[in-house]
Amino acid sequence: MLTHLRKVVLLGGATLFAMTGRAGAAWDLNLPPPVSPIGQEILELHNLILLICLIIFFVVFGFMFYSIWAHRKSRGSTAAQFSHSNSLELVWTIIPFFILIGMAIPSTATLINMEDTSKADLTVKVTGYQWKWHYEYQKHGVGFYSTLSTPRAQIEGKAPKGEHYLLEVDNPLVLPTDRKVRFLFTANDVIHSWWVPKFGTKKDAIPGYINESWTLIEKPGTYRGQCTELCGKDHGFMPVVVEAKTPEEFDAWLTGQKSAAAKPDTAAAEWTNDRLMAEGGQVYSKCAGCHGVDGGGTPGGFPAIAGSSIVTGPVDRHIDVVMNGRSGTSMQAFKDQLTDVEVASVITYQRNAFGNDIGDAVLPSQISALR
Numbered sequence: 170m171l172t173h174l175r176k177v178v179l180l181g182g183a184t185l186f187a188m189t190g191r192a193g194a195a196w197d198l199n200l201p202p203p204v205s206p207i208g209q210e211i212l213e214l215h216n217l218i219l220l221i222c223l224i225i226f227f228v229v230f231g232f233m234f235y236s237i238w239a240h241r242k243s244r245g246s247t248a249a250q251f252s253h254s255n256s257l258e259l260v261w262t263i264i265p266f267f268i269l270i271g272m273a274i275p276s277t278a279t280l281i282n283m284e285d286t287s288k289a290d291l292t293v294k295v296t297g298y299q300w301k302w303h304y305e306y307q308k309h310g311v312g313f314y315s316t317l318s319t320p321r322a323q324i325e326g327k328a329p330k331g332e333h334y335l336l337e338v339d340n341p342l343v344l345p346t347d348r349k350v351r352f353l354f355t356a357n358d359v360i361h362s363w364w365v366p367k368f369g370t371k372k373d374a375i376p377g378y379i380n381e382s383w384t385l386i387e388k389p390g391t392y393r394g395q396c397t398e399l400c401g402k403d404h405g406f407m408p409v410v411v412e413a414k415t416p417e418e419f420d421a422w423l424t425g426q427k428s429a430a431a432k433p434d435t436a437a438a439e440w441t442n443d444r445l446m447a448e449g450g451q452v453y454s455k456c457a458g459c460h461g462v463d464g465g466g467t468p469g470g471f472p473a474i475a476g477s478s479i480v481t482g483p484v485d486r487h488i489d490v491v492m493n494g495r496s497g498t499s500m501q502a503f504k505d506q507l508t509d510v511e512v513a514s515v516i517t518y519q520r521n522a523f524g525n526d527i528g529d530a531v532l533p534s535q536i537s538a539l540r
Contacts, residue, residue, distance in 0.1 A: 201366045204388045204413075208369030210279045218272060225268070283369075286383045289351035293342070297354075297361030297374035298506065299400060299499075300407040301455075304342050307353075311426045314506060315340045316455050317406045321462050324406075336393045341410040345419035346386045354380040358501065359401065365394035365409055373398065386413040402467075403459075440510075442517070442530045449518025452511045459499070464523030471499060475523035484520070484529060488539065491516055504540070509533040 199216075203209045240246040292307040298314075305312035318339045322328035331337070344350050354363055356374040364371040365384075372382045386392075396407040414422060453460075459471040466473035474480055479487055491512060494502035503512065513531040520527040 203367055203369055204386055204390070204392065205368045205370070205384045206387075207279075207283055207384065208367060210282060211369040214275055214279050217275060221268065221272060283382070286351045286381045288349060289383060290348040291345065292351045292353065293344070294353045294355070295363055295374060297356040297358075297363070297396065297400070297407075299358050299501065300396075300403040301506075302342075302363070302407070302409065303357075303506070304340075306423070306426075309423060309427065311423065311430060313340050315342060315410070317408055319406075321454060325462070333393065335405060336395065336408045336410065338408055338410045341391070341412040343412045343414060343419060343422055344384075344386060345416045346389055346413050347416060348419075349383060349385045352382045352384070354382065360398050361396050361400050361407070362398035363394070363409055364397045365392050365411055367392050368394075368411075371397065386411075389413050389415055389418075440513070440530075440532055442521075445514045445517040445530055445532075446521060448510065449514035449516070450522070452507070452515040453518050453522075456515070464519075474519050475525065477525075480519050481525055481527060484516070484531060487516055487520065488512075488531065488536070492536075492539070509536040509540070512536045 200208075200212050203212050294305040294307055296303040296305070301314050301316040303312065303314050315338045317335065318337050319331065319333075319335050320328060323330050323334060352363070352370070352372065354372045354374040355378060356376045358376065360376070361374040362371060363374055368384045368386070370382050370384050372380045374380065390413055392411045392413065394409040394411075396404060396409070398404070400407065460466055460474050461471075464474035466475075479490055490500065492502065492504035494500045507515070510533045513533045513536050516531045517529075519525070520529060520531075
């Protein structure tokens with residue numbers, strides 16, 4: 170029996186070793202390597218608490234196993250006849266009390282530090298939408314939306330998955346290294362949660378409420394996370410991507426963004442139907458999760474674009490629905506989420522795609538006038 174058991178253990182150990190050799194690099198047995206002071210504090214606190222738990226585990230179960238082995242019936246041991254011990258009860262009450270105090274002190278210090286958003290060098294307002302993020306650099310006049318950029322073909326299994334499947338966006342949040350960044354979190358519709366593991370930062374974005382957090386990134390690079398709140402059917406399609414640049418590179422980027430925001434649109438007269446359709450197709454790809462790649466809609470959720478009475482009806486009504494949404498439905502107001510060009514092009518695309526073929530076009534100047 171012992172020989173057979175020894176063979177099983179050796180075989181299992183050899184199998185585990187072989188698996189570890191091939192796939193050990195993918196076995197993440199700890200938190201991701203942090204790139205911020207808060208992330209480092211959280212990792213150290215995690216390791217400390219884990220060590221305390223392991224010590225307790227081995228002490229408690231060591232006493233149990235020793236008692237079972239040393240006082241087993243085969244050795245002639247007889248159970249003691251007593252109901253309780255005041256001294257023992259006092260000991261096992263006092264010891265856990267001091268253990269909890271020892272765990273609470275560093276935990277409280279870390280929690281207080283996590284909430285200290287004072288003396289920030291930069292403030293970014295983060296607003297959650299179904300299913301995108303809006304980033305606004307306070308006092309700099311720069312803001313943009315960040316939306317999933319994974320192609321629909323990959324999501325639908327029609328193309329191989331990319332390296333950063335469902336963790337890639339069109340406009341990443343750009344932040345400087347070695348500067349304290351304060352975040353203000355809120356939401357436009359439902360509760361979202363902004364999370365980047367390597368920052369040690371996770372905060373709920375709640376409609377009508379402002380949450381605060383901060384980070385200080387120590388290394389340039391690209392860091393990925395996602396929404397960790399069940400915010401709707403496309404919850405898994407709401408990634409967070411942060412591009413950390415050196416302070417000099419960030420200042421140059423921010424200056425470029427300010428210049429681009431201040432530059433007037435001089436190409437209004439150049440918007441042909443073909444150009445509007447091409448631009449509108451790219452904008453609509455972000456709506457395809459709701460209304461379908463083929464414009465067929467989502468049964469029980471979002472109506473079809475193909476043959477829709479709104480899309481094929483008067484253009485003014487179509488514009489109103491896209492810009493202001495529809496009360497009591499899942500259709501959001503996009504006037505603050507999309508530019509004049511994006512609103513005009515996506516409406517033009519919807520009216521001339523999926524077999525609708527209305528033949529008209531909406532120009533950015535029309536949307537600008539309605540604002």
